[in-house]
Amino acid sequence: MERLSLDQPLPERLRGSILALGNFDGFHLGHQAVVGRAVARGFHERRPVIVATFDPHPVRHFKPDVPPFKLTSLDQRQRLFAQAGADAMLVFGFDADLAATTAEDFVTQLLAKRIGAAGVVTGDDFTFGKGRGGNVEVLKAVGAKVGIAAEAVAPVLLDGERISSGRIREALAAGDPGTATHLLSRPFAVAGVVEHGDGRGRDLGYPTTNLTLGDYQRPAYGIYAAHVRLDDAREFAAVASLGIRPTFQPPVELLEACLFDFDEDLYGRTIEVALHAYIRPEEKFDELGALTARMREDEAAARKMLA
Numbered sequence: 689m690e691r692l693s694l695d696q697p698l699p700e701r702l703r704g705s706i707l708a709l710g711n712f713d714g715f716h717l718g719h720q721a722v723v724g725r726a727v728a729r730g731f732h733e734r735r736p737v738i739v740a741t742f743d744p745h746p747v748r749h750f751k752p753d754v755p756p757f758k759l760t761s762l763d764q765r766q767r768l769f770a771q772a773g774a775d776a777m778l779v780f781g782f783d784a785d786l787a788a789t790t791a792e793d794f795v796t797q798l799l800a801k802r803i804g805a806a807g808v809v810t811g812d813d814f815t816f817g818k819g820r821g822g823n824v825e826v827l828k829a830v831g832a833k834v835g836i837a838a839e840a841v842a843p844v845l846l847d848g849e850r851i852s853s854g855r856i857r858e859a860l861a862a863g864d865p866g867t868a869t870h871l872l873s874r875p876f877a878v879a880g881v882v883e884h885g886d887g888r889g890r891d892l893g894y895p896t897t898n899l900t901l902g903d904y905q906r907p908a909y910g911i912y913a914a915h916v917r918l919d920d921a922r923e924f925a926a927v928a929s930l931g932i933r934p935t936f937q938p939p940v941e942l943l944e945a946c947l948f949d950f951d952e953d954l955y956g957r958t959i960e961v962a963l964h965a966y967i968r969p970e971e972k973f974d975e976l977g978a979l980t981a982r983m984r985e986d987e988a989a990a991r992k993m994l995a
Contacts, residue, residue: 689770703804706730714759718844718851726809727773739769740778758903791822800834812840863908863966877962882954896944911967913990917960927990934972
């Protein structure tokens, strides 16, 4: 799948596309409905399909000091969009210029002129343009003047409530990865490059892969049953510790995963740790014997949950 930006002209073969437009952070069931509709239109109209997303997230631009809240990286989104049947991902670089673009110019100059979209599909709550001056009705009205057939997809509900990225973040922060999984249709996963640690896990008989969380949403600190996906597509069951490791000083925030039945060097490789179930909060232990005993219990619990 191609990754595009407006820094370069859009390839001619992708002009006249159906564009799925939104932030799509998390690519939850609601987002999947929007992209699914765009893919269906592309199939029936014999047009390519592009999924357009924003990076950084507009909230990050306007509130740079807001705590981390990302649910997916661009690489993760690109893979998910490809699996959904899209032909390309277009990344709008959200900066001061884009923030100052009026809703009308966004449609006429970017969507119509620069991208050449024939159709646009969004969620019913999508807003855009300077001061959020554009919504679905504006998109339909202005789009019709420049040959863009725009439509909005109704919200997807779970337990009577709209599925949203905010609900997923709340579930993760509450130590409820199960609800996050239902909303996402897959477990929440953190991707990153494996870093060298202090070797304590190996000394305790539980060697771990270490990831920093970066801009990802912080799930509740604690121990999780997890799956680890390697960059060669292999997957392994694991037990993961997410937090500041209060037993050791100084406190360092890490996501550490111990892969079951695995003994390879992963330093410098990109992996993805998917959180399936919350086992317990993190604890401080006064001596290492008690810590290793609890780690054995955590391993047994994770193996049972993932069996």
